[in-house]
Amino acid sequence: MNSTGEVCLPGGGSHQSEGAGAESECPICRGAQIVHPRLEGGRPDYSRVVPCVCIRAKLEAVKKKRLLSMCELPKKALKWTFETFEILPGLEEAYEAALELAEERADSNWLTLMGGTDRGKTHLLTAICHRWLDKGKPARYAYVPVLFDELRRGFRGEGDLSYDARWDFFLSVPLLALDDLGTENKTNWVQERLDTLVDYRLTRGLALVVTTNLPMEDLPFRIRSRLSREGRVVYIAAPEYHTRPDRRAS
Numbered sequence: 001m002n003s004t005g006e007v008c009l010p011g012g013g014s015h016q017s018e019g020a021g022a023e024s025e026c027p028i029c030r031g032a033q034i035v036h037p038r039l040e041g042g043r044p045d046y047s048r049v050v051p052c053v054c055i056r057a058k059l060e061a062v063k064k065k066r067l068l069s070m071c072e073l074p075k076k077a078l079k080w081t082f083e084t085f086e087i088l089p090g091l092e093e094a095y096e097a098a099l100e101l102a103e104e105r106a107d108s109n110w111l112t113l114m115g116g117t118d119r120g121k122t123h124l125l126t127a128i129c130h131r132w133l134d135k136g137k138p139a140r141y142a143y144v145p146v147l148f149d150e151l152r153r154g155f156r157g158e159g160d161l162s163y164d165a166r167w168d169f170f171l172s173v174p175l176l177a178l179d180d181l182g183t184e185n186k187t188n189w190v191q192e193r194l195d196t197l198v199d200y201r202l203t204r205g206l207a208l209v210v211t212t213n214l215p216m217e218d219l220p221f222r223i224r225s226r227l228s229r230e231g232r233v234v235y236i237a238a239p240e241y242h243t244r245p246d247r248r249a250s
């Protein structure tokens, strides 16, 4: 990670490392867990401290765990990455489009995956989330039919977050993954919230990935016009995933 190397804190050897025995003490920071970085010329920069290499992996793991929990992926999707995706005939374009967006080399950072149920859309959607989380960037998965129930729970003060905090997160998280758009309640409140969400993210250039089982013309007008005008839409015509013998058990 840091190729410049670090130098031990002055007097670092006298630090008491809580709970760690002398034999497990880090030889670089001697238990202080912070070190001075080196300047260009190799001299220690005593004006700054950075986490020692011995704690950095732990901090990374904590950050990764936190990002994963904030993303709220469904349990079944924890292993749905690009590496575990089987590119069946008919899925090549969707796979490529998802990968391009995940690696931030697509022309647009909006992608809609359309097609019948069980075509691997949700797998690709969550694979994009996993790739972002791996880069240390926040992402949020939301199953659209329950997204608005979750927001309403914030109104009633249930859970850790208020409605405003939940809503702000959906608006501004760098990547929002909306699974199964079109199956939400068609109340005015829900449709107005969805419009706001999509418009807000559009004006700020924030990434949005959507899956839907519906044909484009069955989605609400404002949303479908934005999805098709501002982003890429890929229609998946592959056979159902579960009809394959090796998929039946999963």
Ligand SMILES: [Zn+2]
Residues within 6 Å of the ligand: 026, 027, 028, 029, 030, 031, 032, 033, 034, 052, 053, 054, 055
């Ligand atoms: Zn150390």
